[in-house]
Amino acid sequence: MHTENQSMPPSPQRAVVSVVIPVKNDSAVLGRCLRALGAQTRPADEIIVVDNGSSDDSVRTAEVAGATVIYCPEPGIPAASSRGYDFATGDLIFRLDADCVPPESWIASSVNYFAHHTDVSVLTGPARFIDGPAAIRVPLSAIYLSIYTLMTAPALGHRPLFGSNFAMRREVWQSVRTSVHRDDPELHDDLDLSFHIGERHHVQYLKSEAMGMSMRPFRSMSSFRRRTYRGFRTVTVHWPRDFxxxxxxxxxxxxxxxxLASLGLTHEH
Structure with a gap:
């Protein structure tokens, strides 16, 4: 997406921001997501919509909103997300889903945090449901994300990334892009990325920016079972190395x- 300041080269202090959105037949919610990104207090320098074989108007919706559309013929979110990260030119690469509605300060808060915490390589955060029965939105989102963390953190040894709400420095992606499982559509891309990133990079949880998201994971039992299966598969595909x-x-x-290195207590032989 183009902004008013795009004709001016960024200063050395201003990080260039790319936002990646993998999409397949998401036209109905994609427009809402892109409008929310357009209302950010700190706009993205580019918004990349990765079309993964849509048969609806997703591409047209993205183009009308001014996003850059690229195509990923390989099936699955891991392939589409990875293609978007590869294409991104930003110093910081943000990721969310088409059914998400980011708060207005989502980009600004993360950019500011990265600027003041040079040791942090990746940020992730919470979410809240914005549809479905109003009475259960808050407790269900808390339970959903808590279970996700409790089930995956022991396998990882650290907090997992949440694919609907995270950002990473460009060099982080460059360090893992050839090792992630981008060709397996039956994996959770954010959990797979967590295995590859978390061992050597500091993942920080930014709890102030709760991402609005759809309750569609709970709209059918088959969808929930498929997500659960993919979660277990994503963990076990990394064994035995990451047992x-x-x-x-x-x-x-x-x-x-x-x-020890930071204390100057190591030496080369």
């Missing part, structure tokens, strides 16, 4: 080496 005791030991070893 929890092995992964935890590597992470502790890396952290100890990093700490």
């Amino acid at each position: 929890p005791p092995h992964r935890w030991f590597r992470m502790v070893t890396l952290q100890c080496r990093s700490r």
